[in-house]
Amino acid sequence: GQNIDQPTEMTATEGAIVQINCTYQTSGFNGLFWYQQHAGEAPTFLSYNVLDGLEEKGRFSSFLSRSKGYSYLLLKELQMKDSASYLCAVRDSSGGSYIPTFGRGTSLIVHP
């Protein structure tokens, strides 16, 4: 299985940049996902990384280093609506299941 670690909570100021880290251990890495989840709502897909490097999508970017078992989600020009939980999920192909395992999530609080 996977061991996924991300900070429990982070705070940041509106307009700033924040980086949310995720470290993982897995035997058959097959992709890393970031989801955003507002309180009481369903997670929504933000990004997918399977190769090393940075994927940019508007204000959000996600980085992956497979050799280090490390990813981060970078949020720029923070807005109040970015206050949410951010879930890191790792997909493992060993055993043939291809089912992502989710971390506990990082609760991001954006204040004025």
Next chain:
Amino acid sequence: DGGITQSPKYLFRKEGQNVTLSCEQNLNHDAMYWYRQDPGQGLRLIYYSQIVNDFQKGDIAEGYSVSREKKESFPLTVTSAQKNPTAFYLCASNVARDYNEQFFGPGTRLTVL
């Protein structure tokens, strides 16, 4: 509009009663999943199905049962054997197991009194 629906949004049951949570999708996805989320926790996999009439246990299947008689539907039954059933339940689907993103339903919050 294509998507995943779960009903009801809130559900209350007495201890010892079985309860079934519905999940329907019109995205023509093969794979469907049930997750449980507790406060401050990530999503934990209960059951998943990659094709009609077939399903597999996830990490916390004890006390739950599922069926997949139709491609569009993947209902979850929370039985009286589940020791701690109060939680937020999320259903998800994707095109196939190794496709990228999962699409989630709005969730059902189950409270057992």
